[in-house]
Amino acid sequence: xxxxxxARDSDGAFGVAVASRFFAVGAHCPHGRAGIGVVSTQxxxxxxxxxxxxxxxxxxxxxxxxxxxxVGEDEGRDHRQLHLVDGNGTVAAHTGKACIDWCxxxxxxAFSVAGNMLAGPAVLEATAEAFRKARGAFGERLIAAxxxxxAAGGDKRGKQAAALLVYTSEDYPFLDIRVDDHAxxxxxxRRLYQVSLERYQPFVRCxxxxxxxxGITDRALIExxxxxxxxx
Numbered sequence: 095x096x097x098x099x100x101a102r103d104s105d106g107a108f109g110v111a112v113a114s115r116f117f118a119v120g121a122h123c124p125h126g127r128a129g130i131g132v133v134s135t136q137x138x139x140x141x142x143x144x145x146x147x148x149x150x151x152x153x154x155x156x157x158x159x160x161x162x163x164x165v166g167e168d169e170g171r172d173h174r175q176l177h178l179v180d181g182n183g184t185v186a187a188h189t190g191k192a193c194i195d196w197c198x199x200x201x202x203x204a205f206s207v208a209g210n211m212l213a214g215p216a217v218l219e220a221t222a223e224a225f226r227k228a229r230g231a232f233g234e235r236l237i238a239a240x241x242x243x244x245a246a247g248g249d250k251r252g253k254q255a256a257a258l259l260v261y262t263s264e265d266y267p268f269l270d271i272r273v274d275d276h277a278x279x280x281x282x283x284r285r286l287y288q289v290s291l292e293r294y295q296p297f298v299r300c301x302x303x304x305x306x307x308x309g310i311t312d313r314a315l316i317e318x319x320x321x322x323x324x325x326x
Contacts, residue, residue: 096136097209108132111236113256115249120257120272128261131180138173157186177208213247220246256283296323
């Protein structure tokens with residue numbers, strides 16, 4: 095009852111964008127870890143898939159083997175859908191035979207699109223094509239991809255929730271934006287993304303990081319960083 099895109103950007107960032115006719119889809123479906131990969135677990139969602147898959151990826155287990163191990167130990171595997179991309183940009187996916195039509199997955203270069211209970215295969219095709227053609231920031235491209243899938247029919251039951259999760263270099267996410275209940279969740283997700291550009295994204299760049307363990311603590315410098323980000 096969901097479709098999503100998981101991707102690795104050329105700079106090593108990882109992202110998941112997901113939409114569904116189900117409340118708070120961002121709570122249990124998307125998972126990520128900096129430098130390791132991203133996962134989306136969906137259909138009759140098993141939230142344990144995300145941490146288990148990321149733990150295996152962190153041990154450099156191959157993407158296809160990760161999917162095989164995670165679903166192999168779950169008696170409910172036929173009702174699950176899982177896809178992921180690893181640190182090398184390799185993708186792998188599982189769509190259980192009991193997932194509701196239309197369901198399936200589509201692999202691209204360092205990205206994967208998967209969904210179930212969709213209007214048809216055109217949803218995934220449009221999502222993938224839009225992501226390939228999109229320009230701009232990583233998060234914007236992920237949202238644009240889902241918007242194209244939505245225009246192609248999306249979840250055949252309708253719309254309710256959407257989410258965007260992006261990891262860059264740190265253990266904490268660079269972006270974690272959720273729309274839990276909205277008549278036009280992707281429109282609202284895009285609006286919230288635009289709001290994040292005003293102060294949130296530049297502020298996150300000032301937080302403690304691997305490269306700068308204390309971060310920026312001078313509030314004047316933080317305001318300067320925010321002002322710079324808003325210049326044309």
